[in-house]
Amino acid sequence: MKIVIDDATSLKDAIDTIVNLVEEGLFEITNDGVKLKAMDPSQISMISFSMPKEVFSHYGIDEERKIGIDVDKFSKVLARGMKGESAELGLEDGRLRVAFSGAKKKRVFKLPLIDVSSGLEREPKIEYRNYIKIDSDSLKEVLKDAKLVSSHIRLILEDGRFRVEIKGDEGEVREEFEKDSEEVKELKVHEGARATFPLQYMEDIVKASKSGSPITIYLETDRPLKVEYDVVGAKSVYYLAPRIESA
DSSP states (O other), rough: OEEEEEEEEHHHHHHHHHTTTOEEEEEEEEEEEEEEEOOTSSSSSSEEEEEEEGGGGEEESSSSSEEEEEEEEEHHTTTHHHTTTTTEEEEETEEEEEEEEEETTTEEEEOOOOOOOOOOOOOOOOOOEEEEEEEEEHHHHHHHHHTOOOOOEEEEEETTTEEEEEEEEEEEEEEEEETSSTTEEEEEEEOOOEEEEHHHHHHHHHHHHTTOOOOOOOOTTOEEEEEEEEEEEEEEEEEEOOOOOOO
């Protein structure tokens, strides 16, 4: 197996979309690219990650395989990649080999493979009829505001607008985005939807998104939230269980 990406920092950016939620993961090295499906340790959220082979400058595999990796350690190794260096992934002596190459310079790291459950989680089969595509920076600012007063955030999609409500012991926050606002790239509402989610998980989900890039949020009343965005050609789709509130 020899997989190469020209910009080592891009690979780090892509893996960062996983590391905020998942401690370890079973990566599928397929003929189409690198994939992963995993739940966070609390089983509240899930990520479906895919990085197509076209993102890599070289993608050579002798067979499809699954490899278990400590995602946090993998991310820390990738953080050692520098601008102008390429990153090469391979398997050697039963370990994951990560090689950074620059001008007349090469560094090699080897990480142990670990046993990870092979039971891949299935994505929720939900028909999402309401969604908003919003600027990532704007959404992150909303979450910062929410953190001032509560540990949960209520998302509401209604005709022509996206509304956020936060209520806690420290006060209340309410924010609205109209359909034609600069922050909203696209908005579709079928019958409207609302649900409440843990704020910390929302922060972890959007943390790796790039400034100025769009994030799509799919919302159905009291159903798992679906969030997706792209980073350097890799697509990350997240699901987050809601907090069911009593009437």
